[in-house]
Amino acid sequence: MTHLTTKLALTALIGAGLVFGSIAEAAPKSGGVLNYVVGSKIPSYDGHVESTFGMIHPIRPFYSTLIRVNPSNPADPSDFVCDVCEGDVPKGEEGGTKFTFKIRKDVKFHDGTPMTAHDVKATMDKVVFPPKGVASNRKAFFRAVESITADNDYQITFKLKFPTGTFIPALALPFNFIYSKKDLDTHGYQWHKKNINGTGPFKFVQHQKGSFVEGVKNPDYHFKGQPYLDGIKAISAPKLAVRVQAIRGDRAAIEFRGFPPKHRDDLVKALGDKITVQESDWNCVLMMTPNHKVKPFDDVRVRRALTLAIDRWGGSKYLSRIAIVKTVGGVVYPNHEFAATPQELSKLAGYSKDIKGSRAEAKKLLKEAGVNLNFELHNRGVDQPYKVVGTWLIDQWKKGLGAKVKQRVQPSPPFYATLRKKKDFDVSIDFNCQSVINPIADITKFLSTAGNNYSQGGDAKADAIYAKLEKSADPKEQRALIRQYEKRVIDDAMVAAITLWWYKINPHRSYVKGWKIAPSHYLNQHLDNVWLDK
Amino acid sequence: MTPPSETAAAEIEVEADFEELAEKKPWYIRTIEMARQQPLAASGFVIIIIMLLMAIFADLLTFFPSEDNDLEYMLAEPGTIHSDLELTFLLGADQFGRDLLTRIVYGARTALFVGFTCAIIGSTLGLILGVASAYFGGWFDLVVQRVVDVVMAFPLIILALAVVATLGPGTQNVIIAITIPFIPQCARVVRSNALAIREIPYVDAARALGFSNARIIMRHMVPNVMAPYLIMLTSFLGQAILLEASLSYLGMGVQEPTPAWGLMLQGGAEEFAESAPWVAIWPGVAISLAVFAFNLFGDGVRDTLDPKLRSR
Numbered sequence: 001m002t003h004l005t006t007k008l009a010l011t012a013l014i015g016a017g018l019v020f021g022s023i024a025e026a027a028p029k030s031g032g033v034l035n036y037v038v039g040s041k042i043p044s045y046d047g048h049v050e051s052t053f054g055m056i057h058p059i060r061p062f063y064s065t066l067i068r069v070n071p072s073n074p075a076d077p078s079d080f081v082c083d084v085c086e087g088d089v090p091k092g093e094e095g096g097t098k099f100t101f102k103i104r105k106d107v108k109f110h111d112g113t114p115m116t117a118h119d120v121k122a123t124m125d126k127v128v129f130p131p132k133g134v135a136s137n138r139k140a141f142f143r144a145v146e147s148i149t150a151d152n153d154y155q156i157t158f159k160l161k162f163p164t165g166t167f168i169p170a171l172a173l174p175f176n177f178i179y180s181k182k183d184l185d186t187h188g189y190q191w192h193k194k195n196i197n198g199t200g201p202f203k204f205v206q207h208q209k210g211s212f213v214e215g216v217k218n219p220d221y222h223f224k225g226q227p228y229l230d231g232i233k234a235i236s237a238p239k240l241a242v243r244v245q246a247i248r249g250d251r252a253a254i255e256f257r258g259f260p261p262k263h264r265d266d267l268v269k270a271l272g273d274k275i276t277v278q279e280s281d282w283n284c285v286l287m288m289t290p291n292h293k294v295k296p297f298d299d300v301r302v303r304r305a306l307t308l309a310i311d312r313w314g315g316s317k318y319l320s321r322i323a324i325v326k327t328v329g330g331v332v333y334p335n336h337e338f339a340a341t342p343q344e345l346s347k348l349a350g351y352s353k354d355i356k357g358s359r360a361e362a363k364k365l366l367k368e369a370g371v372n373l374n375f376e377l378h379n380r381g382v383d384q385p386y387k388v389v390g391t392w393l394i395d396q397w398k399k400g401l402g403a404k405v406k407q408r409v410q411p412s413p414p415f416y417a418t419l420r421k422k423k424d425f426d427v428s429i430d431f432n433c434q435s436v437i438n439p440i441a442d443i444t445k446f447l448s449t450a451g452n453n454y455s456q457g458g459d460a461k462a463d464a465i466y467a468k469l470e471k472s473a474d475p476k477e478q479r480a481l482i483r484q485y486e487k488r489v490i491d492d493a494m495v496a497a498i499t500l501w502w503y504k505i506n507p508h509r510s511y512v513k514g515w516k517i518a519p520s521h522y523l524n525q526h527l528d529n530v531w532l533d534k
Numbered sequence: 535m536t537p538p539s540e541t542a543a544a545e546i547e548v549e550a551d552f553e554e555l556a557e558k559k560p561w562y563i564r565t566i567e568m569a570r571q572q573p574l575a576a577s578g579f580v581i582i583i584i585m586l587l588m589a590i591f592a593d594l595l596t597f598f599p600s601e602d603n604d605l606e607y608m609l610a611e612p613g614t615i616h617s618d619l620e621l622t623f624l625l626g627a628d629q630f631g632r633d634l635l636t637r638i639v640y641g642a643r644t645a646l647f648v649g650f651t652c653a654i655i656g657s658t659l660g661l662i663l664g665v666a667s668a669y670f671g672g673w674f675d676l677v678v679q680r681v682v683d684v685v686m687a688f689p690l691i692i693l694a695l696a697v698v699a700t701l702g703p704g705t706q707n708v709i710i711a712i713t714i715p716f717i718p719q720c721a722r723v724v725r726s727n728a729l730a731i732r733e734i735p736y737v738d739a740a741r742a743l744g745f746s747n748a749r750i751i752m753r754h755m756v757p758n759v760m761a762p763y764l765i766m767l768t769s770f771l772g773q774a775i776l777l778e779a780s781l782s783y784l785g786m787g788v789q790e791p792t793p794a795w796g797l798m799l800q801g802g803a804e805e806f807a808e809s810a811p812w813v814a815i816w817p818g819v820a821i822s823l824a825v826f827a828f829n830l831f832g833d834g835v836r837d838t839l840d841p842k843l844r845s846r
Binding site for chain 2: 240263266269314322381383387391394409
């Protein structure tokens with residue numbers, strides 16, 4: 001009996017130890033500096049203007065936003081929480097046309113000035129209603145906004161022209177940095193391109209161009225007890241191999257954009273349990289855009305033949321082993337309720353699993369159009385995943401259509417210039433990368449009026465469907481309209497084609513805790529919940 | 535005392551004997567003798583000939599398609615057998631399942647095409663510019679040499695990168711980018727030789743006879759600076775191959791799916807260095823071997839044409 005009691009007591013002791021041990025392990029620890037590598041440059045510090053992770057990863061921790069994607073559940077596209085607002089994110093009054101936010105009273109800018117609703121209004125005015133000559137990259141996301149009013153120092157109200165499901169996700173965009181009204185009034189709208197004064201968890205210390213950005217813990221941060229880190233250091237490392245080696249050699253703990261599968265495997269093989277891997281579908285897709293103003297791509301039969309010849313299912317199976325692409329999908333982010341099911345996809349041109357049948361149809365279309373394809377594929381000089389997918393597409397068209405395709409690769413600035421200004425391409429690799437999953441806003445790329453529709457064409461029927469969709473408040477109707485829109489833009493009118501959706505792989509040092517992968521490399525980058533288990 | 539007529543006859547006889555002796559040696563004997571005198575150059579020459587044959591007869595020498603993907607065999611190890619084609623990936627396959635040996639053989643085409651085109655055009659334009667600069671002298675020489683100074687101030691790869699960045703990637707632009715830096719290098723070397731030739735009386739004689747400048751340059755000066763020209767040309771061949779590979783490696787040269795050694799390294803070196811090292815090793819070996827061969831051959835040419843350099 002005594003023996004049994006001793007055994008039970010020991011078991012209970014060990015059990016309690018394990019439980020308390022795991023609790024102790026789960027409790028965030030304060031201290032330490034997070035070193036992370038960034039693979040792109042910082043064009044400017046202004047979040048309202050820029051759209052690159054090269055700016056977001058090093059600069060986002062210095063700023064707050066009105067609301068944000070829940071850092072504990074970033075994978076959920078509809079889970080938003082307050083950042084500088086109080087309580088829950090409002091649901092919307094007056095039939096979803098009025099949103100009132102209470103502003104926290106304990107938020108301070110890094111220069112010591114208290115933040116009020118007037119700062120939020122000044123910021124959102126700059127984003128939504130920028131004065132002439134002032135750039136705002138996400139102005140189009142707020143087309144429904146009629147007015148923004150600061151009711152008092154701690155309350156702000158947005159009035160919409162019509163109810164829309166795109167407003168709250170747009171408000172949660174990580175680029176909507178809250179700026180001080182005083183800075184905007186005193187220094188003008190260009191000041192934030194070169195200067196930083198935010199309310200974020202870290203204070204800006206220094207930026208050595210081409211080398212690193214350094215930040216230190218903000219002791220006045222409005223989420224008490226956070227951030228856990230003493231500081232951050234974003235190290236610039238444009239070469240992928242350098243970034244991988246930085247993590248391997250523990251010079252950096254994490255890279256937030258994502259690594260190709262082979263590098264994940266190499267790191268895991270070399271470091272074992274010292275490496276933790278987080279993976280997720282990515283709200284980013286590579287597209288293939290024909291130039292509708294260049295013959296023979298002005299003919300919808302030729303454009304449809306191009307998409308019909310692509311074996312997306314086969315490509316997914318193999319390319320996912322060597323590139324950061326994986327998921328076969330339509331125009332909507334694959335894991336969203338509005339996304340097409342595999343059955344719905346199989347009815348679209350180029351999505352059938354019978355690739356021989358698709359290619360036979362493609363050849364028939366080309367024959368009808370009297371075209372022998374011989375053209376140039378315009379591509380971006382970035383390996384992952386642009387050049388990998390480009391090489392794969394050329395092979396698909398050669399095998400499926402007997403097409404002779406040359407590849408013209410350009411570095412990023414001239415690549416964008418070709419798409420946006422020169423427009424002298426036959427068919428180009430294109431992309432649609434978004435942050436917060438907001439399908440109704442994300443699919444605007446195919447509209448004939450969209451600034452980022454580089455096809456120089458569009459479809460009037462698709463535009464009309466979208467006009468209905470934008471004003472619909474019923475999710476069922478929205479889903480049905482999206483299906484109709486999808487059928488038009490990637491099949492019947494083939495404005496542009498979806499190739500494969502990206503797949504995010506983040507291997508990082510296991511001592512990095514608190515950071516959860518999101519379906520976008522722009523999200524969950526404020527780093528206030530990250531801690532080091534060292 | 536032998537009469538002068540007899541001495542002359544004897545000399546003629548001796549010369550005839552020498553010619554006869556020389557003629558008696560078959561070509562292969564003379565080749566072997568040359569190879570013995572210049573064994574390193576000969577081995578370089580053999581490698582160049584093998585590369586040339588590879589480039590010309592690539593279609594006959596290979597059995598896999600050079601550009602078609604075969605994703606089922608992506609990163610296949612050396613020795614893997616292709617079950618449908620019943621062929622072996624002797625050197626393995628790349629990330630798109632393409633046979634590495636086939637792409638190396640076809641890659642020789644790209645390397646040699648770019649190498650020979652750049653070297654020939656670059657050194658020939660340099661020859662003309664250098665001789666003209668030396669012959670005309672004065673302000674023309676001054677201007678040309680200052681321009682040459684400016685261009686030569688930039689390292690070869692930097693200048694080539696700048697040209698490609700301006701014109702854009704692609705085989706044609708790579709040729710232009712590599713050729714431009716070669717011109718002043720050759721012009722400078724040729725000019726120094728041509729300056730000495732300009733002072734020799736036969737050039738004055740030609741001018742006194744009323745020959746045109748073009749005729750004097752092309753008929754009387756250029757043939758006498760062929761030695762430095764040929765030396766520069768052979769040294770440019772290796773440099774051009776290396777530069778083409780460098781530009782392709784940096785993503786600014788030849789583009790996929792064209793087989794090119796530098797491009798093969800670019801696609802595979804970084805990502806698969808650990809899991810599939812053969813993707814990077816074989817194109818690297820091909821580049822090294824080609825540059826080594828042209829350098830050895832170039833040294834041999836230099837030693838033959840300019841024996842004074844041998845002792846240096």
